[in-house]
Amino acid sequence: xxxxxxxxxxxxxxxxxxxxxxxxxxxxxxxxxxxxxxxxxxxxxxxxxxxxxxxxxxxxxxxxxxxxxxxxxxxxxxxxxxxxxxxxxxxxxxxxxxxxxxxxxxxxxxxxxxxxxxxxxxxxxxxxxxxxxxxxxxxxxxxxxxxxxxxxxxxxxxxxxxxxxxxxxxxxxxxxxxxxxxxxxxxxxxxxxxxxxxxxxxxxxxxxxxxxxxxxxxxxxxxxxxxxxxxxxxxxxxxxxxxxxxxxxxxxxxxxxxxxxxxxxxxxxxxxxxxxxxxxxxxxxxxxxxxxxxxxxxxxxxxxxxxxxxxxxxx
Amino acid sequence: xxxxxxxxxxxxxxxxxxxxxxxxxxxxxxxxxxxxxxxxxxxxxxxxxxxxxxxxxxxxxxxxxxxxxxxxxxxxxxxxxxxxxxxxxxxxxxxxxxxxxxxxxxxxxxxxxxxxxxxxxxxxxxxxxxxxxxxxxxxxxxxxxxxxxxxxxxxxxxxxxxxxxxxxxxxxxxxxxxxxxxxxxxxxxxxxxxxxxxxxxxxxxxxxxxxxxxxxxxxxxxxxxxxxxxxxxxxxxxxxxxxxxxxxxxxxx
Numbered sequence: 106x107x108x109x110x111x112x113x114x115x116x117x118x119x120x121x122x123x124x125x126x127x128x129x130x131x132x133x134x135x136x137x138x139x140x141x142x143x144x145x146x147x148x149x150x151x152x153x154x155x156x157x158x159x160x161x162x163x164x165x166x167x168x169x170x171x172x173x174x175x176x177x178x179x180x181x182x183x184x185x186x187x188x189x190x191x192x193x194x195x196x197x198x199x200x201x202x203x204x205x206x207x208x209x210x211x212x213x214x215x216x217x218x219x220x221x222x223x224x225x226x227x228x229x230x231x232x233x234x235x236x237x238x239x240x241x242x243x244x245x246x247x248x249x250x251x252x253x254x255x256x257x258x259x260x261x262x263x264x265x266x267x268x269x270x271x272x273x274x275x276x277x278x279x280x281x282x283x284x285x286x287x288x289x290x291x292x293x294x295x296x297x298x299x300x301x302x303x304x305x306x307x308x309x310x311x312x313x314x315x316x317x318x319x320x321x322x323x324x325x326x327x328x329x330x331x332x333x334x335x336x337x338x339x340x341x342x343x344x345x346x347x348x349x350x351x352x353x354x355x356x357x358x359x360x361x362x363x364x365x366x367x368x369x370x371x372x373x374x375x376x377x378x379x380x381x382x383x384x385x386x387x388x389x390x391x392x393x394x395x396x397x398x399x400x401x402x403x404x405x406x407x408x409x410x411x412x413x414x415x416x417x418x419x420x
Numbered sequence: 421x422x423x424x425x426x427x428x429x430x431x432x433x434x435x436x437x438x439x440x441x442x443x444x445x446x447x448x449x450x451x452x453x454x455x456x457x458x459x460x461x462x463x464x465x466x467x468x469x470x471x472x473x474x475x476x477x478x479x480x481x482x483x484x485x486x487x488x489x490x491x492x493x494x495x496x497x498x499x500x501x502x503x504x505x506x507x508x509x510x511x512x513x514x515x516x517x518x519x520x521x522x523x524x525x526x527x528x529x530x531x532x533x534x535x536x537x538x539x540x541x542x543x544x545x546x547x548x549x550x551x552x553x554x555x556x557x558x559x560x561x562x563x564x565x566x567x568x569x570x571x572x573x574x575x576x577x578x579x580x581x582x583x584x585x586x587x588x589x590x591x592x593x594x595x596x597x598x599x600x601x602x603x604x605x606x607x608x609x610x611x612x613x614x615x616x617x618x619x620x621x622x623x624x625x626x627x628x629x630x631x632x633x634x635x636x637x638x639x640x641x642x643x644x645x646x647x648x649x650x651x652x653x654x655x656x657x658x659x660x661x662x663x664x665x666x667x668x669x670x671x672x673x
Contacts, residue, residue: 288534290527293516297524300513307475307511309496309525367515 117361118412119376126380130387137387140267146386147272150356150378152177154275155330157353157360158282159323161374164357165286166319167299167366168217168224173327174350175235176206180331182239182343185250189257198257199332206328207321209235214317232350239343249340261337271333275375278326282371295319299366355402356381359409363417380405425450425487426585426616427472427503432481434467434640441467443640444481449585449616454607456619456631456648459660463637465620466508469589472618473505474498496525502584506591508620510574518558518565519544522577547576551602567594575606585616592626604630624656638663 130137137143156173163170180202189198209231216227261271286292294315297305306312327349334346360377362369381402388398425448434442442464449455457465471478474492482489485501492498495505512521519537522544528536541559548555551572562570571594578586588607592600607617607630621627627634628648636644636659643663646656 284534288537290529290535293520293524293527293535297513297516297520300515301511304509304511304513305524307473307495307505307507308513308521309494309499311496367513 117370117373117376119360119373119380119409123376123380123383126383126387130383134387134390136390142386142390144264144268144272146379146382148269149386150382151269151271151275152330152333153349153352153356154375154378155278155333156327156349157356157374157378158278158371159326160350160353161357161360161362161369161371162282162286162295163224163319163323164354164362164364165299165366165369166295166316167302168316168319169354170210170213170228170320170323171225171350171354172209172213172228172231172235173323173353174348175232175239176209176324176327177331177334177349178343178346179209179235179239180206180328181334181341181346182243182248182331184257184332184335185248185340186243188250188252189254190250190252191254192256195254195257198335199260202332203325203328206324206326206331208324209328210320210322210324211317213324214320217320218313218316236347243343245344247340247342250335253336253339257336258339259336261333271337274329274333279371279375286371291315291318296367299363299368301367352381355406359406361409361413363413368417426485428482428484428487429468429472430482430484432468432471432478432483434464434471434476435479441640442471442478445637445640445642447618447635447642449618451584451616452611452614453633454611454617454619454631456621456627456634457637458621458624458627458634458656459637461622462639463660464640465637466589467640468637469505469587469618469620472498472585473503473507473587499525499581502582503587504578504581504583504585505587506574506578506589508589508593510570512562512570512573514563515561517560518548518562518569518573521562521573522547522580524577526581543580544576547580548572551576551606568596568599571595571599571603575603579606579610579615583615585618586610587618587620589620590622591619592621592623600626624653624660628653628656636660636663 156177159173160170183202183205184198187194187198187201189195213228213231216222217224259270261269263270265273286295294305294310297310298312298316302312330349334341356377357369357374358364359380360369360373362374384401384405385398388401427449429445429447432442432445433440445468457468459465470476472483474495474497477492483492484490490501513524516524519541523540528540530536545558548558555569555572562573575591592603595603607619610617619627619631631648634646634648634651634656635642638660644659
């Protein structure tokens with residue numbers, strides 16, 4: 106491991122931590138390594154993980170996206186309202202929420218990169234706007250879809266080799282976004298934005314366009330996470346699925362994404378998601394209650410952030 | 421406008437809120453000519469340079485390239501006209517390595533559309549070694565590099581691609597004597613290749629040694645133009661401090 110390499114090559118300690126945790130977990134608890142439990146661990150982090158991937162990309166560009174929790178809710182509600190019963194409605198229930206998530210991202214991006222709004226304030230404003238619109242639309246009622254098509258349900262429930270489809274979707278996204286960030290001009294420009302946006306502009310990077318794209322990606326991913334929730338539960342209380350943005354932000358930071366931009370990798374965020382999932386899973390198996398789990402997560406996060414700050418100060 | 425000029429600035433003004441940073445400046449640079457822009461801090465040197473680099477537009481006045489009026493909305497527009505700039509701040513992304521900064525905004529791609537990291541590393545390494553043979557460990561974030569190495573990256577990327585006019589804003593401010601001498605050699609080499617150079621500096625001795633013409637700015641106004649070989653340090657310093665207006669014929673009073 107070395108701090109002396111460029112962002113896309115930077116090896117964060119999150120992978121060794123994950124390895125140690127997995128080994129420790131299997132020693133502490135026999136059932137941990139059972140295929141069913143491994144599948145459960147992998148599935149547990151998928152929703153937050155997908156949101157966190159988008160958050161990671163926005164953060165690398167040097168901004169925040171706190172509207173994603175609201176976008177998750179919007180997409181879940183919208184997918185159910187579109188009642189995915191047959192082929193057409195299933196396609197619409199997947200595509201329309203994702204498109205709307207992209208639109209929300211577009212507006213965020215315009216506010217931040219075109220108008221120069223502070224991204225924390227702008228995206229919290231967007232969060233209120235989206236939550237308000239959704240709750241007004243459903244009049245605060247539960248939403249449910251009856252006769253959901255097999256394809257729609259299978260998104261989250263069907264399994265291949267014992268592992269839910271949604272896990273493969275997440276893994277596919279991790280790989281695709283990793284390649285995008287490390288090996289495309291767009292990814293390189295996002296890192297440059299987070300490193301020094303004025304330097305990037307002077308070097309000829311289309312900073313507004315690139316920055317807006319990071320928000321569009323984040324919005325689409327958050328919406329996809331919402332669609333997966335809809336597929337999993339079939340009916341929901343909209344107010345019960347708020348607040349995905351902070352666990353996502355936590356995972357991104359735990360994975361070594363810098364809150365000041367320019368540093369981070371999608372795969373490291375995924376590793377952080379699995380670290381949290383393993384901790385939660387083992388503690389549940391060992392019968393520790395939620396407050397203790399939260400406490401441990403808090404300690405892990407704080408320690409990780411302190412470590413990263415120390416490591417960066419040293420380099 | 422000057423015949424055969426690479427670039428003409430005509431009546432350039434720049435207003436920042438209530439502050440008039442430039443008040444109608446005319447300036448031309450010909451191919452193979454080194455024009456030095458001198459003056460106190462706040463005289464408007466960097467503002468003029470940044471207008472010519474496309475960082476921001478002038479409030480009024482005209483930029484002409486090869487005699488034709490142009491409008492730059494961004495630094496990439498200026499680059500299209502082969503105007504390259506080495507900024508005083510260097511304008512490097514600190515989190516990226518040398519090849520990434522070198523090719524930032526004009527990355528090389530493989531035929532599949534992905535970044536051609538290998539080729540970019542090789543080309544950047546070669547270009548940087550031309551400037552500084554000891555500069556080999558280039559694939560680490562530039563924040564970890566010395567002032568001279570960072571300067572080398574900024575210079576190398578400005579001259580590596582097609583360049584006709586090179587704007588150098590205080591290129592030696594952060595450098596030691598040896599590196600400053602190297603930059604001087606580089607300027608002579610580029611001039612011999614027919615590249616026009618606008619050199620911004622507060623080091624009058626440097627300017628006298630390197631420039632063909634010396635243009636003096638004071639409080640946003642052009643107060644004098646001198647031919648380097650016909651003047652001396654005292655005269656230039658005197659003009660920077662007191663400022664003397666040009667008469668109607670463009671000659672110094």
